[in-house]
Amino acid sequence: MAEVSHVPDELFRPLDRSRFDSHNAMRPSASYGLESIRKIFRNKLAVLGFCLLGAIVILSAFGPGMLPYSASEQSLVSGNLPLSAEHWFGTDDLGRDMWVRTWEGGRISLFIGVVAALIDLVIGVVVGGLSGYMAGRGKWGDRIDNFLMRLVEILYGIPYLLVVILLMVIMEPGLATIITALSITGWVGMARLVRGQILQVKGQEYVLAAEKLGTPHAKIIWRHLIPNVAGIIIVNLTFTIPQAIFAESFLSFLGLGVQAPTASWGTMANDGLAVILSGQWWRLFFPGVMISLTMFAFNAIGDGLQDAFNPRGGKA
Amino acid sequence: MWKYMLKRSLSMVITLWLIATLTFVIMHLIPGDPFATEARMLPEEVVQNMRERYHLDKPLIEQYVQYMNGLIHLDLGPSIQQKSQDVTTLIQSGFPASAVLGLQSLVIALTGGIALGVVAALFHNRLMDYAAMFFAILGISVPSFILAPLLIKYFAVKWELLPVASWDGWEYSVLPSVALAIGPLAIIARFVRTSMIEVFDQDYMSTAEAKGLSTFHIVFRHGIRNAILPVITFIGPLFANLITGTFVVEKIFAIPGIGKYFVESIFNRDYPVILGTSVFYSAVLILTLFVTDILYRFVDPRIKLANGGE
């Protein structure tokens, strides 16, 4: 605070407002999208997840090309070799290079995980979206909503992995059948979430206000419903992908995974499991670590997204 | 309250019936004859006898009725592979081991998970929080069939701290229970943390602080009560997780439980066993869901009293 004696006399004149207003510093404001992105990058775990995932995807794409072997090239003399300069991840009992196999396995596992999760997303969004949108729209709307929700409830009570296992027992295991089995019951969680979110948004006063102001339905859906639901869908996706990858590796453990010669991380881990005590640790280690790291990455990213999309979160 | 319980019991029965039917349908969709190999090796009459014994010669509807009938009488039919036993006996013999394993793991997961979650919430956004969450995500990411062999390799073989490959005393159950508990523990920890953080934000926590109560008192008497309630709703799905976990753990640790038989029956395509155990598991799960739902309604005073008048 300035001492009175130091305050110049001539300042005691009316304020010139035009000059004054420009002094008001505005805090840097951020839109919802930008703020969310900024929040994610502040979350160290999530950033780690992104980097890991990026590395895994890149290596799955280009890894096999880095060594001069093919995934099915057998060489019985080179069986069960530990890590070396020629075989970065060692070899398996048929002399196949583990590095190449691991990354090709990665392609399969990631493919299965992503595709199954995406199919679940589509089904879940359609069912959940329809249900949420129809609720409250007259008698037929409510009927559709109730019917779909009964269906979802019943399916929810049935243990997911159990159904998948049973399906795989009757269908012959293979890439397509695995994806089908995983998708058939996996959509239920997404449907519930989507419906719940739509109902919540619909109930918000700003939607009511928009409706009363005469905003066309399509615009309401586009500007209000979708941005709010998109967040939940994306977060759920980052959790369903690792769920699918995990389920696939679980199936492999039971012998219901992809069949040789195609290999996924799950089948490779299962093979490696059998020989763990005889010292060839690398056969379980690499696929196992890859599964773990991928799931870790997705979970970390999902957590970060969840925190970031939460408009309430982070107290000032 | 009673009206609600009745409603739930009914829906429980319906779901069970649906699952039984579903599994029946699935099993009979399998192309081919379960006795194909036998048919090639044995005379026709013998095979026909076997078919009769397993009711495979009757029309589907009759098989279905017989199956349902059997279920109500808790008779799940004979096993195809283990010719001397029937499925019910199999389940009964495996039940104690699986139950012990499951309950121990549940206890470990609940205590460990709640403790970890509370600690993480207390140190929100500081090092302890990040460390705890790192371990939690790790626990979720590493599949049990990778964790289990690692545990065996180090704790049992290399360092010889705990015994495995048998089920003769409580020491044998330590490693398997831990292996089984890690995934659920991590899930619970994350959940409790989120719940706790939300609770900390609530106004009544400020009131408690303004009363001059000790931090311990505030966290444990005011905070945890409210944070834990949602965990109860969680126990149902957690149980499902636990059950599928037992398949892996029992197989790897050679524990004579239902999970081991289930896994073997899948390898052997022993359909009655697969069917029977699936129905059994579903029943256990649905019962658990039912119980936790009712429990939650009793524990949360807001709901309990709302329904109390009924």
Place this chain on the structure above:
Amino acid sequence: MTNVLEVEDLHVSFRAYGGEIQAVRGVSFAVRPGETLAIVGESGCGKSVTARAILGMVKAPRGRVKKGSVRLQGRELSCLGKKELQQVRGAQIGMIFQDPMTSLNPTMKIGTQIAEVLIKHQKLAKKQAREKAIELLAAVGIPEPARRYEQYPHECSGGMRQRIVIAIALACDPELIIADEPTTALDVTIQAQILALLNDLQRTKGTSIIMITHDLGVVAEVADQMAVMYAGIIVEQGPVEEIFDNPQHPYTKGLLQSVPRLDQPSEERLIPIQGAPPDLFAPPAGCPFAARCDHAMEVCAQYMPKSTAFSAQHQAKCWLHDRRAHRVEELVSAGREQHV
């Protein structure tokens, strides 16, 4: 007669993205025994933060008390450790929060929530605590207190819940109660009851009260002294009657003018204060009200006004009270503008 509470040059800031929010910027006031001080101001002026700062409850790590002294009965509070602060809270200072619907624990019985203060600070046994709690419930005007003791918060109405909160605050006979907008969330008739209750209790027990509010009606009803807060500083403070009769700060004048009166003809327009409070992220160097003040001078924009006393207790911070400002008043009232 020592003051129950003395706050001197209090500064509280919060770290935020891109800088610091200076919520309280040099606040000083005192509360005498048996007296009610009202802290009045718009949302965001820093009154709630001041209350929390007195109790040492500013949300760390983002928020912190940067400077200043808080003395309870002469004892410095700002340097106390956690355990010592816990002894003071609830026992010597009681707090009433704003929203009665959320300030009670929904999973704990009402009686327990009162009893735990008694058990902690007065070391009562459970049975005695229960008896005392039932007495307290009766004292705040709750019928059938023994039955209510066993109930849960959601079984009570808003007004009743606020009474319970008051009972909790009073349980250990504190010297000071801080009430943060205790009636804002209640409807008018209940509001009147709660204020009457507080008045009553103060008379019988001699407790001092700091009443935080944005409602001048409440101030008129219960307060002896008032402090008008704006953008983190107190612009005017003094006895309520003196300020209502003779407000010295343009902001206070604006507030009093904007209150609709019963004897006003209904066609007359309301007179609001134009504009909005400054962003405390980068608060102006001078008087924070300058942007909205009809009499603002250049000096107001650049230098924080010093305090001028108008009586033993009435003071205001405004450059208009400086000797040199009279020139401006005269010129403006003469209708001529001064150009430099």
